[in-house]
Amino acid sequence: MPLLDKIMLRSVLTAAAVLLTLGAGFPAARAAEEGAEPPAQNWTFGGFFGTFDRASAQRGFQVYKEVCSTCHSMHLMSYRDLGPGGGGGGLGFSEDEVKAIAAEYKVADTNDAGEPMERPATPADRFHNPFPNDKAAAAANGGKVPPDLSLMAKARGAGGETDGPNYVFAFLTGFHDAPEGVQVPDGLNYNAYFPGHVTAMPNILTDGAVTYSDGTNATHEQMAWDVTNFLMWTAEPSLEQRKHTGVKVVLFLIVFAGLLYSVKRKVWANAH
Ligand code: HEC
Structure with a gap:
């Protein structure tokens, strides 16, 4: 191999190694700054054939209505x-x-x-707005405006389809006592997943905060799960149509490719 090529190859390999190291180090560094990495959950709406768990999302609406809507608006709904x-x-x-x-x-x-x-x-x-304006909302919540939840499940996370819901679920179940040495100012709360760990939102989903009419046991986790399903539905109500269209397009392309291939064989059959 000529010398120049060797040098080129070496620098390309070094650059790749540096990029890989940086890439691997990045999430860890970010997690330390911003809050723990939310664990991945097994949502029914994930993947190529994803659909909403409507029973869960309907229970989630009940959680929004009876708990979250005292502070959070959903102005797109x-x-x-x-x-x-x-x-x-x-x-x-x-x-x-x-x-x-x-x-x-x-x-x-x-x-x-x-x-x-x-x-x-x-x-x-439109859905009822709990506060007349942002000033009133902030005044009632330790100076922080509870953000509108219409698109929340898509507004957080690294951008992957289930990153937002993973974060919302982790946030809702991430209220703990602050670790030793971490000071939480009065009126604020410790949350393992919230960026900076200190949030104005209280730990609101205590077991039994709602009574589900379908008999589902309203544990903290269950309510967080259901309301996250609801928030994913409000963030992208047409998710199922998008996925069905995707499946149809791929099926069409497979059939079309087969058709093209057989036509090609016919057309060229006598040309050899
Ligand atoms: C007592 C008022 C109150 C209630 C009830 C409440 N929240 Fe909040 N929420 C807040 C406030 C205030 C913030 C802003 C927190 C901050 O910036 O520190 C917030 C922030 C959030 C965030 C954004 C976190 C982030 O990463 O910025 C989500 C998601 C959220 N709330 C979901 C919910 C859900 C779901 C419910 C119902 C189960 C709920 N909240 C109930 C006050 C409330």
């Missing part, structure tokens, strides 16, 4: 999205159930005389 056909795949509540859920809330409106009034919400209304 309308009540009708919860219905059979709403929001991409729909969450599968019946039309009557959706009407009943909406009617529990009041929305500001104007009457025919142009005067401000309140009326019960309808399926077409």
Whole structure:
């Protein structure tokens, strides 16, 4: 091998080794700075054929409604999205159930005389916002605004499909006593997975915080799991359609490739 080539090969190999080392070191360094690496969970919506666990996501809506919605808005969601056909795949509540859920809330409106009034919400209304504005939200939460949860399951994590849900689940189950030597200011809480470990959100999901109508035992983990399924559905309600289309496209390509091959054999059969 000529000398120049040897030198080139060596520098390429060195560069590759350096990149590999950097790549391997990066997540560990980030984890130390930002919070522990969330463990990977086995979500039904992951992978090529993924679908939502609707029973879990519906329980998750109950958790959002009864627990999270006292602090967190979901401004992209309308009540009708919860219905059979709403929001991409729909969450599968019946039309009557959706009407009943909406009617529990009041929305500001104007009457025919142009005067401000309140009326019960309808399926077409957006989810009720717990605070009139960010200032009020921050004032009630130790200076931190509880972020809108509509797209939360996609807004966190390294970008892989299940990274966001893995983080949300880890965050919701990651409230522990602070390790020795770690100071947590009054009114804030220790969380193993939150960047910087100190969060204004309290550990809210104590066992039995909700009572599930389907008899599922509402443990802390179960509620965190269900609400994360719900948040993944709100973040990408059309996930199932996207995956079904992907499967169809691949099947089509396989059949089409076979067709092309047989045509090619026919056309060229006598040419040799
Ligand atoms: C008492 C108010 C309150 C309740 C109830 C509450 N949260 Fe929060 N949440 C907060 C606040 C405040 C923050 C911002 C925390 C911070 O920035 O330190 C937050 C942040 C979050 C975050 C973002 C964490 C991050 O990485 O930035 C998620 C996810 C979250 N909450 C989910 C939930 C879910 C799901 C529920 C219901 C099970 C819930 N919260 C209930 C107050 C609340």
